Amino acid sequence: MSDWYKLSPELVLQDLEADESLGLSESEARRRMEQYGPNELTEQEGRNPWRILWEQLSGIMVLILFVAALISIFLGDVYDAIAIVAIIILNAALGFQQEYKAERSMAALKKLAVPIVKVKRDGIVRELPSAELVPGDVLLLETGNLVPADGRVLASINMRIEEAALTGESVAIDKESELVFESDRALGDRRNMVYMGTVVNYGRGEIVVTETGMQTELGHIAKMIQSVEVEATPLQQRLDRVGKVLAVVALAIVGVIFLLGLLRG
Numbered sequence: 001m002s003d004w005y006k007l008s009p010e011l012v013l014q015d016l017e018a019d020e021s022l023g024l025s026e027s028e029a030r031r032r033m034e035q036y037g038p039n040e041l042t043e044q045e046g047r048n049p050w051r052i053l054w055e056q057l058s059g060i061m062v063l064i065l066f067v068a069a070l071i072s073i074f075l076g077d078v079y080d081a082i083a084i085v086a087i088i089i090l091n092a093a094l095g096f097q098q099e100y101k102a103e104r105s106m107a108a109l110k111k112l113a114v115p116i117v118k119v120k121r122d123g124i125v126r127e128l129p130s131a132e133l134v135p136g137d138v139l140l141l142e143t144g145n146l147v148p149a150d151g152r153v154l155a156s157i158n159m160r161i162e163e164a165a166l167t168g169e170s171v172a173i174d175k176e177s178e179l180v181f182e183s184d185r186a187l188g189d190r191r192n193m194v195y196m197g198t199v200v201n202y203g204r205g206e207i208v209v210t211e212t213g214m215q216t217e218l219g220h221i222a223k224m225i226q227s228v229e230v231e232a233t234p235l236q237q238r239l240d241r242v243g244k245v246l247a248v249v250a251l252a253i254v255g256v257i258f259l260l261g262l263l264r265g
Contacts, residue, residue: 004152004210005190008180012152018136018208020154023120032134039133039149039212041222052099056092060243064250117148135209142204147194150216151207153177158203163188165197166217172201187217 004012013020024032056062065088072081117130118140125140130148133139139151141159153159153175160172167188179192187195194207196216213219 002211003184005179005181005185005193007152009152009154009177009208012210013154013208016136016208016210018138020138020206020208021120022123023138024134024136025122029121029132029134029137032136033132036134036212036215038131040131041219042214049096049100053092053096055099056095057088059240060247061239062088062091064243064246117145133209133212135212137209139207139209140204141194141200141207143200143202145200147196147198147200149209150193150195150211151209153192153194153205153207155206156203157205159200159205160202161194162199162201163195165199166195166221175205177205 007015009020018024065084069081069084069088072078072084115130116127117133118125119128119133120126120138120140121128133149137149138154139148141147147161154177156175156177159175161175162170162172164170169188173188173191175194176191181190181192193210196218211217211219214223
């Protein structure tokens with residue numbers, strides 16, 4: 001369910017079979033951990049650095065430049081060869097840097113994870129690793145805390161959350177537990193909810209966890225990032241076409257020169 005902001009705190013607790021004063025029992029928390037899995041962002045296997053580098057060096061234009069450098073060396077034009085190789089290295093370095101940064105975007109999201117959280121279990125406030133959180137856990141948040149999971153606000157004492165990581169809005173948002181929305185609201189307008197990766201800018205409060213791990217809003221972003229297929233840009237597509245044309249023309253010229261050489265003995 002994603003419309004928790006449309007329910008009152010009482011109904012949310014009822015749906016999650018949670019108790020605001022006692023929290024979950026350890027046995028129930030273990031059962032839910034088996035059901036939902038750990039509260040972590042999972043990373044799919046991406047391209048390794050060697051593959052990224054190979055892609056930068058295997059383009060048609062780059063291969064043509066390699067051939068040109070070899071011919072320059074064969075003809076004794078060492079300076080031309082050095083210039084061509086320098087261009088190849090610079091192009092590959094810039095392309096590799098951009099592609100590698102894109103591949104590491106998942107690591108940047110993981111930095112928003114919280115190591116330790118305060119959670120109610122069996123009526124006692126305990127400090128636990130955030131990976132052990134499950135839907136229905138009751139958390140205590142205070143100024144400076146990173147929010148470890150998505151949750152419905154149960155109590156707010158002047159609690160303000162900075163949600164720039166999700167919405168881009170730099171102004172901290174006041175959170176109110178009494179609010180119940182009847183219509184659909186954008187993420188930044190759900191002032192009775194908190195989301196993984198955001199920061200408690202001021203005050204303190206209490207929430208009940210509604211979503212964990214890859215089911216959180218941050219998890220959805222992580223899924224989208226990892227599902228994007230790498231496609232050549234329009235410029236890269238044009239360069240590839242130009243490279244193929246140049247390769248065909250060059251081979252044709254070489255063939256003509258070879259035949260003329262044979263005819264002339």
